[in-house]
Amino acid sequence: MSKYLLETPRLGLRTWQESDLEPFAKINADSQAMQFYPNTLDKAATQKMLARIQQQYADYGFSVYAVDLLKDKRFIGYIGFMRPSFESYFTPCVEIGWRLDPSVWNQGLATEGALACLEYGFGTLGFQEIYSFTAEINKPSERVMQKIGLKKVDTFLHPLLEKDSPLALHVLYKANQS
Template identity: 55%
Template structure:
């Protein structure tokens, strides 16, 4: 099922054929540069099961993204319920992970903008958050481009304190501020 689309992208249900390119995506050191580590096949399989489960439980999640022009799977963009221990959780997070060949084309921004529109107007979400390692400039840029506001920095409780990825930035957008844009 295609949930929504943009000029260049389709955001859709996951298909079994997505699993192998998803494994490669999560094993790519360049893609996972701002995460504590790459994911093994087993870890990717578990993430895939979590994504499918969230769709079944909530009716939304991290959408598989494909380029309309060639039907190529390029990663995911969408929503996830973040539940780690923090003052702003549990919350609905918007996130993205795209293969390197898709970088620099505006796909993350285009897909994330469409997600926010779908989330606020169709799903009825009130607030959406996003966070990333402070050193992840490309993702911070996407957050700003889609109209999110910087809230604060925080130490991510699931990242080693000694890691350069521990310090995270938190961004937020509400339905009312989204509509005012």
């Protein structure tokens, strides 16, 4: 039996292990990986984030999943689902998101993994709708949203960011169970 919850031709998505902390902290500390977030995260903040991810999995049976490249079993980030921690007119909801090591960008991996997650979310987890959002200036992530078939439904000011932040204006995308 595979250790992976989901497999694509190039990716294995699984629950998190203690050994993921170091490489995940490295990604979260990388200014390129975090360019569309308010700041990078140190190891302690990464550990706190990981605890929240694991709590979501315990509470709901889903979370963002640790992602390995199948060819070398290397941890490269996450793809999956979370419940946003802020209040807005579209929350509570299920959000699909991704954060991958910049060394594997521009290979279609976020799209490949997100498509598998959408199928799993609608088919296995029974979601009726899945949202995704990012800073309007994050065109690469918005492009992934479009490639996986989500439709733009709105823009909004992220309630946890200062209104004058270049990251405050967010695009909101959505897919419905077909």
